[in-house]
Amino acid sequence: MTFLSFSQIIKALVIAVVIAVLGYLLYPHLGLENSVAIKTFVIILAVGAFAGGVGAAIEIGGSIIQGGKSGESVSVFVGNLSFKATSEELRELFTPYGEIRSVRIMKDRATRRPRGFAFVEMGEGQAAKAIKGLDGKEFMGRSLRVNAGTERNHQDG
Numbered sequence: 763m764t765f766l767s768f769s770q771i772i773k774a775l776v777i778a779v780v781i782a783v784l785g786y787l788l789y790p791h792l793g794l795e796n797s798v799a800i801k802t803f804v805i806i807l808a809v810g811a812f813a814g815g816v817g818a819a820i821e822i823g824g825s826i827i828q829g830g831k832s833g834e835s836v837s838v839f840v841g842n843l844s845f846k847a848t849s850e851e852l853r854e855l856f857t858p859y860g861e862i863r864s865v866r867i868m869k870d871r872a873t874r875r876p877r878g879f880a881f882v883e884m885g886e887g888q889a890a891k892a893i894k895g896l897d898g899k900e901f902m903g904r905s906l907r908v909n910a911g912t913e914r915n916h917q918d919g
Contacts, residue, residue, distance in 0.1 A: 837911040838881065838910065838911050839881060840880045840896075840911075843901075846902060853882075855901060859884070860892070866880060866883075868881070889910070893909055
């Protein structure tokens, strides 16, 4: 069973609230002033939100099923990364090992400059292949350090 992440739920809620606020603001201008129209609008909004949620769940479930041998995502640490490397270049580097779910190049909060490492999220079996194939490989003039990554959820001190 696939569950939506907290950020996906928040995004869906924000979209629903924006649609509701726009509807509320546009409602008087559309000449919909009787109670039947209000009920119809609310029903249509609820059906749309439900359909969007189902569509998102199907899309998310499909991408996890296609992701590899396991539905679990694993974060791969990529160290000694060139400061000039882009997310697209890292995605290209990792693509032969499987589907890439996300690439995050870590940046300094104050200067917004790259810190020289990144995290690539991919399927569990695929991550093991990528680690084995890319650890020590030269990329953009630097020998990469690639291993199973664990990101810190707290902020740097």
